[in-house]
Amino acid sequence: MINNGITVAPVRIAVFASGRGSTFRAIQQVLESTADAPATIVLCVSNNPSPAVFEHAERAGIETMRLSPKMFATEEEYADALARVLEERGVRMLVLAGYMRRLPPSIVASFRGRILNIHPALLPKFGGKGMYGMHVHEAVIAAGERDSGPTVHLVDEEYDTGPIVAQEHVPVLPDDTPETLAARVLAVEHVLYPRVVMEWARKISGHDTSSAS
Secondary structure (H helix, E strand, O other): OOOOOOEEEOEEEEOOOOOHHHHHHHHHHHHHHOOOEEEEEEEEOOOOOOOHHHHHHHOOOOOOOOOOHHHHHOOOHHHHHHHHHHHHHHOOOOEEEOOOOOOOOHHHHHOOOOOOEEEEOOOOOOOOOOOOOOOHHHHHHHHHOOOEEOOOEOOOOOOOOOOEEEEEOOOOOOOHHHHHHHHHHHHHHHHHOOOOHHHHHHHHHOOOOOOOO
């Protein structure tokens, strides 16, 4: 990638995901198809033993790794192991894509301003602990909201409270079910999130040219 006339290595990203990997795949496909992309995914991390997202990552030649607090005696040991893995692979940016665990505070501190997450509602409404997946869309419909849509935000130590980076509005239709609303929001997520990931990677590169060659 060229930044102000200087060749800068693409930002190395670790994607954290827990499930089927549709959002991971959307981001990977955009990065892969973009000439002179500002970022590259080098690692896919999951807390689950064999999530479907690993199949997408492996087909793309991306390293996969299961790391869960359940694999360690203490939360501190888990955080230390995760930090080592990220450092060894030169990761500079974290992207959460359907990740069902909160990151350790030490990881959040180390990557402050360089961790993105996408939430399937218009934060600050319908965020927080327990507000994930279909629970979010059920709550939106029950509240009689006329609009919903995905929110991309920076990650801090709490659930869904970090600064908002981007949002897209999706109308809630009178006959919507949680499933139909979820499908329309997800389609927008798959366009919005890759775009923001690339924009944020460019921003990170603009503030750090230490990897210039």
